[in-house]
Amino acid sequence: MAESESEKIEIGEGAAIPSPEDKGLVSAWWIALLGTVALLIALPIKDPSTYGKVLTFIPDGILVTFEVTILSISLALVIGLLTGLGRISKNRYINLAASLYVEVVRGIPLLVQLFYIYFALGRFVRVPDIVAAVIAMAFCYGAYMGEVFRAGIKSIDFGQSEAALSQGFNQAQTMRYVILPQAWRTILPPVGNEFIALLKDTSLVSILAVADILRRGREYASESFNYFETYTMIALVYLLITLILSKLISNMEHRLSYYEKR
Amino acid sequence: MLKKAVLTMVTLAVLCGSAWAEKTIVFATDATWPPMEFVDGSKNIVGYSIDFLTAAGKEAGFTPVFKNTAWDGIFAGLSGGRYDAISSSVSITAERQKKMDFSEPYFTVHQALIVQKASKAASLADLKGKKVGGQIGTTGYFAIKGAEGVVAKSYDEIGLAMEDLNVGRLAAVVCDDPVAANYALIKYKDTLRIATVLKTDKPEYYGFAVKKGNKEVLDLLNKGIAAVKAKGIEKELKKKWIGQ
Amino acid sequence: MKNADPIIHIKNINKYFGTFKALDNVSQDVTPGEKVVVLGPSGSGKSTLLRSINRLETIDSGTIIVDGHDLYDPNEDINAIRMETGMVFQGFNLYKHKTVLENLTLAPIKLKKMPGEQANDLAMALLDKVGMRDKADSYPVMLSGGQQQRVAIARSLAMEPKIMLFDEPTSALDPEMIGEVLEVMVTLAREGMTMVVVTHEMGFAREVADQVVFMDEGAIIEQGTPSHFFDNPTHERTKLFLEQIL
Numbered sequence: 001m002a003e004s005e006s007e008k009i010e011i012g013e014g015a016a017i018p019s020p021e022d023k024g025l026v027s028a029w030w031i032a033l034l035g036t037v038a039l040l041i042a043l044p045i046k047d048p049s050t051y052g053k054v055l056t057f058i059p060d061g062i063l064v065t066f067e068v069t070i071l072s073i074s075l076a077l078v079i080g081l082l083t084g085l086g087r088i089s090k091n092r093y094i095n096l097a098a099s100l101y102v103e104v105v106r107g108i109p110l111l112v113q114l115f116y117i118y119f120a121l122g123r124f125v126r127v128p129d130i131v132a133a134v135i136a137m138a139f140c141y142g143a144y145m146g147e148v149f150r151a152g153i154k155s156i157d158f159g160q161s162e163a164a165l166s167q168g169f170n171q172a173q174t175m176r177y178v179i180l181p182q183a184w185r186t187i188l189p190p191v192g193n194e195f196i197a198l199l200k201d202t203s204l205v206s207i208l209a210v211a212d213i214l215r216r217g218r219e220y221a222s223e224s225f226n227y228f229e230t231y232t233m234i235a236l237v238y239l240l241i242t243l244i245l246s247k248l249i250s251n252m253e254h255r256l257s258y259y260e261k262r
Numbered sequence: 263m264l265k266k267a268v269l270t271m272v273t274l275a276v277l278c279g280s281a282w283a284e285k286t287i288v289f290a291t292d293a294t295w296p297p298m299e300f301v302d303g304s305k306n307i308v309g310y311s312i313d314f315l316t317a318a319g320k321e322a323g324f325t326p327v328f329k330n331t332a333w334d335g336i337f338a339g340l341s342g343g344r345y346d347a348i349s350s351s352v353s354i355t356a357e358r359q360k361k362m363d364f365s366e367p368y369f370t371v372h373q374a375l376i377v378q379k380a381s382k383a384a385s386l387a388d389l390k391g392k393k394v395g396g397q398i399g400t401t402g403y404f405a406i407k408g409a410e411g412v413v414a415k416s417y418d419e420i421g422l423a424m425e426d427l428n429v430g431r432l433a434a435v436v437c438d439d440p441v442a443a444n445y446a447l448i449k450y451k452d453t454l455r456i457a458t459v460l461k462t463d464k465p466e467y468y469g470f471a472v473k474k475g476n477k478e479v480l481d482l483l484n485k486g487i488a489a490v491k492a493k494g495i496e497k498e499l500k501k502k503w504i505g506q
Numbered sequence: 507m508k509n510a511d512p513i514i515h516i517k518n519i520n521k522y523f524g525t526f527k528a529l530d531n532v533s534q535d536v537t538p539g540e541k542v543v544v545l546g547p548s549g550s551g552k553s554t555l556l557r558s559i560n561r562l563e564t565i566d567s568g569t570i571i572v573d574g575h576d577l578y579d580p581n582e583d584i585n586a587i588r589m590e591t592g593m594v595f596q597g598f599n600l601y602k603h604k605t606v607l608e609n610l611t612l613a614p615i616k617l618k619k620m621p622g623e624q625a626n627d628l629a630m631a632l633l634d635k636v637g638m639r640d641k642a643d644s645y646p647v648m649l650s651g652g653q654q655q656r657v658a659i660a661r662s663l664a665m666e667p668k669i670m671l672f673d674e675p676t677s678a679l680d681p682e683m684i685g686e687v688l689e690v691m692v693t694l695a696r697e698g699m700t701m702v703v704v705t706h707e708m709g710f711a712r713e714v715a716d717q718v719v720f721m722d723e724g725a726i727i728e729q730g731t732p733s734h735f736f737d738n739p740t741h742e743r744t745k746l747f748l749e750q751i752l
Contacts, residue, residue: 119425122425129431157597157599162599163595163600163661166562166592166662167617168613169613169617170585173616177616209418209422209426218334218398219399221334221335222398222416225341225357227335259603
């Protein structure tokens with residue numbers, strides 16, 4: 001891991017988050033949203049016995065997808081914060097442990113980690129499938145979040161730390177009251193991207209028999225043989241969710257930059 | 263590069279032509295269903311249905327080629343023309359017959375309920391409110407979904423469901439009896455047991471599936487199946503793979 | 507005043523950055539109420555000396571005692587000592603995400619557990635003093651450099667420190683803003699605050715300092731009253747420095 005990483009946080013996979021200033025992206029967002037909504041309404045009306053049936057089959061899957069996403073991202077944020085702090089820690093053992101975790105997680109495909117943690121956990125502790133899936137997702141995304149937090153914290157001018165320390169704040173208080181509130185603004189866009197990426201990646205937990213959107217759809221398709229109709233609707237549902245989320249995140253990001261406006 | 267590819271294709275065409283006398287039939291098989299079809303220690307697809315088709319091919323004059331295919335979507339691949347037939351312990355059901363044609367039955371099957379050794383459950387009715395697993399799109403899974411009060415959970419592979427039953431995430435698994443026997447009597451013999459065989463009105467049969475209207479392949483298959491049964495090869499195979 | 511016990515006692519301190527000797531056996535006392543101005547060319551170690559007084563820089567050897575507390579005694583709470591020592595930076599370093607008022611109240615509320623209302627009253631009084639009352643609800647980014655530095659001084663004062671350290675407080679300012687900051691510092695000096703100031707402002711040194719310290723290459727070369735220092739410097743390097751700067 002080169003220390004020469006620039007302060008700019010790379011935007012990874014995930015939907016492009018429209019900036020409120022970027023008129024081009026905003027209109028692309030509107031077109032996508034209207035198109036998605038139109039298809040989601042028109043197709044079931046046109047053919048209720050196939051497209052319509054899919055929609056009645058997957059609502060509980062949507063709930064599960066949200067449940068897994070929200071629990072995973074919450075846990076990943078905690079793990080990410082600890083990892084990010086560990087990665088900038090001057091304590092070499094903490095630093096080493098955090099770096100090792102990041103290296104290991106980054107080197108293993110998410111799907112393999114999901115299988116591994118799901119079945120490995122099963123051997124030692126009896127946890128419900130959703131909990132196992134959440135732990136696996138959070139374990140993986142925590143490492144990426146850790147890098148985001150690290151970059152976010154490092155992007156804050158060192159003078160901010162020095163000012164706080166000189167007033168008598170200890171390291172933890174400095175982090176809490178001065179650095180993190182500012183870093184959060186830098187961190188939010190990539191966290192938003194990770195959030196959307198994670199939501200999409202939760203479709204992988206369907207392989208662990210977690211009854212999310214994708215698995216509910218597959219169950220319907222395997223009974224009805226309507227593969228094309230099923231996956232059309234599933235794609236549209238995912239798209240609708242990520243479009244709405246990306247808009248919410250972009251608005252939140254805009255609001256968080258209040259103190260930078262003159 | 264292109265030259266090489268063209269050359270290879272020409273060679274292949276010639277080879278196929280020369281082998282025309284023996285028609286090749288490509289079968290999709292989800293080789294995660296021991297002992298019917300599975301991948302052995304040397305990465306070969308083996309099992310009852312593999313041997314059955316090889317014998318049938320000898321009798322009827324075709325060469326079976328097996329293509330390992332994930333169960334979920336296996337039917338879509340057939341209608342999409344990615345293979346000629348499916349040999350994957352497919353139970354013949356009315357819904358499936360609407361979408362594809364089936365050969366004569368080649369195996370009679372029952373749905374077995376597998377539970378942990380310590381479990382007292384004797385039927386699906388004893389498992390109200392509990393999670394019961396099956397492979398997605400199988401008759402076993404449909405049986406779970408049809409049982410009142412039971413929480414159905416679908417898996418991509420039956421082995422994953424067995425593992426979850428073994429570690430206690432599931433209360434039971436329902437699948438075809440030869441497969442159930444393989445898991446409960448061999449692989450997990452210390453932890454799992456077969457609680458019962460589900461009672462049904464009609465017997466359930468495996469058939470080889472072909473695309474609707476593919477009479478050529480269907481006739482060859484039926485000819486082979488009849489010969490295998492008539493010559494007593496079926497008995498030998500059952501002895502070899504099922505142990506009965 | 508001059509004969510009182512020192513509130514800052516620096517004895518034989520040394521500091522290396524790698525192989526570069528930043529502080530070379532420096533000793534210096536500051537008595538309560540005294541104003542010490544540290545001069546010297548850039549890279550002479552004057553900022554390092556100042557920063558070592560609240561342990562933003564750690565020294566490699568020697569002793570620093572601030573208000574009776576040894577900075578390197580493991581039993582001492584460095585954060586408690588820092589609360590008594592205000593620091594003003596060249597780059598202001600106001601908390602960017604806080605309003606001017608919140609910049610002043612954050613530390614008293616969190617560290618001294620001061621009730622919010624009391625902290626606000628104190629902060630407004632201090633903002634009055636530095637002439638920034640009307641900007642209480644602005645964010646730092648909206649202020650000019652001179653305004654930011656005045657707020658930064660008020661922020662340090664909000665902890666009611668016994669000592670104020672200034673690290674080149676006017677070096678980053680446009681010339682027309684230097685005056686407003688120096689004015690605040692002069693007021694503070696008149697009120698009897700103990701001050702250690704690293705600066706290039708010779709006028710300020712002459713007007714305010716009780717003692718001028720000249721550093722070069724990590725060592726204190728010469729020290730004395732402003733009149734001695736500016737009118738009768740004894741050391742060659744001091745003379746050279748004054749020639750270049752005046």
